[in-house]
Amino acid sequence: MAAGNQGAPDALRASAADGATIIAINGMHKWFGEFHVLKDINLEVRRGERIVICGPSGSGKSTLIRCINRLEEHQQGSIVVDGTELTSDLKNIEIIRSEVGMVFQHFNLFPHLTVLENCTLAPIWVRKTPKAEAEEAAMRYLERVQIPEQAEKYPGQLSGGQQQRVAIARSLCMNPRIMLFDEPTSALDPEMIKEVLDVMVELAESGMTMLVVTHEMGFATAVANRVIFMDAGEIIEQNEPHEFFNHPRHERTKLFLSQILSH
């Protein structure tokens, strides 16, 4: 539930609360073999909401968002994304994947294609957009992430921060309704984290529904409607960022926050 929105300070934040439900996860469980990674996950995300998921490593945060576009398969419960339920039906999976963008920790750009080709590949082959149109749109998104001049280069020639911005542009080219970020800044040098976060903040301001797994608490405070804390496969606590950071209720949350904020 988007209960954390009541204290949202600005109009932007308030607007999100009006959105209809876009992701509904009910009683979802997942196992890796014998290991019970996700336990009874219940989560409802509204259109335009920006959610930051944090927690110690191994707590299942990445697995949770990877279930939303079925990079991981869940074994129990239901996940409904934009009205389509995720089952083993391949057609459904492809529909959902083309509506849900994902940004990875290690960028996962296609090294054999130029930046522009990385961005136009899916629109051309999945959406059947004409090439010229796809390129025009790609250039718009590359401008939005502020690297239009790198369009003809190969990913291997760019810095980590630039690669991650290309990865964001690549996802945006599919006009997704939801963007998932799996620790987008964890593999970056400190001086490059900001350029990626700036792009993400700009994206958040445009009203995109975002689920972000990150330890960037500054980002969470600045743009999130809701912060979710996970530990050992469970959602322990969720709240709007101000309350979450200043008045954590659960002991494990307090411990986690004291560890990451103590520096």
Add this chain to the structure above:
Amino acid sequence: MAESAPPSRYAPGTHPDLPPPVRTTGPIAWAHQNLFSSPLNIFLTLAGLWLLYSIIPPLVEWAFIKSVWSAASRAECWDRMEVAEEAACWAFINRRFEFFVYGFYPEAERWRVNLCFVMMILAIFPVLYDRMPGRRHWFWYVAAFPFLAGWLLVGGFGLAPVGTDDFGGFMLTLVIGVTGISFSLPIGIALALGRTSDLPVLRMLCVLFIEFIRGVPLIALLFVASTMLNYFLPPGTTFDLLMRVLIMVTLFSSAYIAEVVRGGLQGIPKGQVEAADSLGLSYWKAQRLIILPQALKISIPGIVNTFIGLYKDTTLVLIIGLLDPLGIGRSSLADSAWAGLAREMYLFIAVFFFLCCFGMSRYSLYLERKLDTGYGR
């Protein structure tokens, strides 16, 4: 900064780029580093030079300076030399050249082989060279080439039929080599995808096929093709021997290609599949656009290695009675007018194979360099 002697100290942030010390760049430095860097290296360099000196001049003299290029027989060849047998008698190769190239292909129809060769060059070029203008328009021609070539060589439908037992020489090598290479690559890729697929039955079938073929020598397969197959086929069916050889050679090398490509597939990080999946690409589109282009790039050295092996293995058909260049050479030596010129014959065939294989190897290096996009994994 002034042109004169630079100051020994600079304020922080003002240090200019200085030229490197003299001994670290240029040809002298190169020779020093690569040829004379240690006593062992000096010894190896000198030994190498001595070896070249003692091999190359006599070889050039034997093969070019004192050699005889036209004569009617071995005896005449040796008569023309100052000392009999002191040099190469290329007259032998010269006289038998057409036999080496066409085998027993009827003389009146040899234009078909020539035309085929020209068409092959035209078909290979757009495949190998991607910056060729209008490359797309050549696609149908390239796809039709194997069938056109088969029709031209075998005949029928308006052309005088030529039996495949008349095929021989370099033409036979090219027919087996090119067919084997061009069909084993797609079959090998399909087998590799099958072996890495999630479908257990498909995977098992591919594994069985690959392991069976790899576990049996090519010669055994060729014998099976030439003799045993008759027992399995219904009596009275005639199944062209060359056709059976082509199928066996293709299957044999496709099993190897499959393993090479599988190695390439395993070298692609899982994140690539995930990124393709997350963009909504289907399995086949992801394989075709993302995974295979990268996997094949990694596999180029192994693939070309397999092709070179296949190309040289075509000489094994000698054993089941097809007249490849070695077979032609041996039957030519049986002619009393030319007997005893084995050196010339083997060297000639060696040069032919070397040129083909060296060409493939160079092309693969060019391809690797061209496809390198500087992604350091």
